[in-house]
Amino acid sequence: MLVKAGLLIDGTGNEPQADACFAVEKGRIIAIGRIRDFSSEQVANAVDYSGFTVLPGLIDTHVHLFLEGIFDLKERSLRWKDEKDITLIRAVKNIARTIQHGVTTIRDLGGPHNINTVLKQAVRRSVISGPRVLTCNRAISITGGHFHYAGGREADGAEEMVKAVREQARAGADCIKVMMTGCVDFNRQDAGTVELSRIEAEMLFKEASKLGKPVAVHANGIEGVRQALACGATTVEHGALLKEETVEEIVRSSAYWIPTLIPFQRMLDYSEEYNTKSLPYDGIHTVYARHREMVGRAAKMGARIVAGTDAGALGVEHGDLWWEISLLIECGLSAGAAIHAATGLAAQAIGIADEVGTLEVGKRADFIVVNGNPLQEIKNLNKINKVYKDGHLVYQ
Known part of the structure; x- marks a missing residue:
């Protein structure tokens, strides 16, 4: 699964990334980059959240x-x-x-x-x-x-x-x-x-x-x-x-x-x-x-x-x-x-930073999709569109 994010907040504390993508396989993130970094087949089948903010669960x-x-x-x-x-x-x-x-x-x-x-x-x-x-x-x-x-x-x-x-x-x-x-x-x-x-x-x-x-x-x-x-x-x-x-x-x-x-x-x-x-x-x-x-x-x-x-x-x-x-x-x-x-x-x-908390290669694909930019208005964190855990959609 390739995920396209309008804005990606990766949970590391670093600056957010606009128009970022990440690939998920067997419940974990295997690659992060721009759309050009992925094959045409991956892009064609991407899950498109380009109108939303994506951040870690x-x-x-x-x-x-x-x-x-x-x-x-x-x-x-x-x-x-x-x-x-x-x-x-x-x-x-x-x-x-x-x-x-x-x-x-x-x-x-x-x-x-x-x-x-x-x-x-x-x-x-x-x-x-x-x-x-x-x-x-x-x-x-x-x-x-x-x-x-x-x-x-x-x-x-x-x-x-x-x-x-x-x-x-x-x-x-x-x-x-x-x-x-x-x-x-x-x-x-x-x-x-x-x-x-x-x-x-x-x-x-x-x-x-x-x-x-x-x-x-x-x-x-x-x-x-x-x-x-x-x-x-x-x-x-x-x-x-x-x-x-x-x-x-x-x-x-x-x-x-x-x-x-x-x-x-x-x-x-x-x-x-x-x-x-x-x-x-x-x-x-x-x-x-x-x-x-x-x-x-x-x-x-x-x-x-x-x-x-x-x-x-x-x-x-x-x-x-x-x-x-x-x-x-x-x-x-x-x-x-x-x-x-x-x-x-x-x-x-809580001692699990090697597994979750950030959207980085090797981590579990726990992420949420929200309406709006929570960095500009924190209440947008409560505007949940979708919730993924281990790469699986668990709530929408």
């Missing part, structure tokens, strides 16, 4: 497939108690919605009943159609710690941390997810205590490294993020309530920062209408403004900022990645950098 580095982004707080609290079959069906619905929005790879960072691992295998075996799934299997927390109620693996002490890591690796986890802190308290405007002791955190990271598993760290607040960085976090998830000095530490580290802006935006939207005790408008506004400021500073200083939605969080639906990209732009990233954060850079962050 998007990568959402932080989702929770088991939960949709409902606002009803009482209903949300019941989701943790749903039986496995209902939760699985809901997750299948979420994964279908994801690929319809041009997201061809996701990383699920925790949920109940090992459902993310089940879906990973179901997609891999072509039982269902959806984005390729990377997973942590079960997120690790201390007893009673953050996310323990949603199928987390509770562990206390160095030895249990080691065992918990080994369990996830045995289950086929692509990464280890650990809850270093809790969530943000918008009334106190802090993230509470750092939940793991230093020795617990160090042993977890040491075992993950030995088993070749990157570590995604849920961390908010200065001390939580500092401990995550000191232990060697691969990705820092959320990272709210930071100061410029902490941002500088992120920049100097090898970590990727996934700030998940949409949940904060959606909580702000919700609190503007309802202003509940746990979601006060003024508190959320203050925290979110600071978070955006720090992301903007980090971008200027050269931090590796990556797009992830935390889909399943309050008001955040699966497939909303284009919105996260637009919020990164509002924080100061260029449109090209923000798209890179959801393509090539995202693939680097």
Whole structure:
């Protein structure tokens, strides 16, 4: 298959190419060039998207497939108690919605009943159609710690941390997810205590490294993020309530920062209408403004900022990645950098850059066709015309 693109954004962060073509064979890109570089027979049978923008399939580095982004707080609290079959069906619905929005790879960072691992295998075996799934299997927390109620693996002490890591690796986890802190308290405007002791955190990271598993760290607040960085976090998830000095530490580290802006935006939207005790408008506004400021500073200083939605969080639906990209732009990233954060850079962050994330020779032919130029108007990323995965049309 030869694909003709009116505008090609290849996901590398380089300048887009007008009137480019690429050839696909057995699900991979085998050549890229101009129309003159291909035979007359190939050109005659080309798939013509010369009136569209073509770019790599998007990568959402932080989702929770088991939960949709409902606002009803009482209903949300019941989701943790749903039986496995209902939760699985809901997750299948979420994964279908994801690929319809041009997201061809996701990383699920925790949920109940090992459902993310089940879906990973179901997609891999072509039982269902959806984005390729990377997973942590079960997120690790201390007893009673953050996310323990949603199928987390509770562990206390160095030895249990080691065992918990080994369990996830045995289950086929692509990464280890650990809850270093809790969530943000918008009334106190802090993230509470750092939940793991230093020795617990160090042993977890040491075992993950030995088993070749990157570590995604849920961390908010200065001390939580500092401990995550000191232990060697691969990705820092959320990272709210930071100061410029902490941002500088992120920049100097090898970590990727996934700030998940949409949940904060959606909580702000919700609190503007309802202003509940746990979601006060003024508190959320203050925290979110600071978070955006720090992301903007980090971008200027050269931090590796990556797009992830935390889909399943309050008001955040699966497939909303284009919105996260637009919020990164509002924080100061260029449109090209923000798209890179959801393509090539995202693939680097989750360890699959040799397979996906960019449209280059040898890579899997995951690409989307959109109306308009997203570099000029980022909302065009949500104007999906077609979605290809491994060279096959999976949605139009």
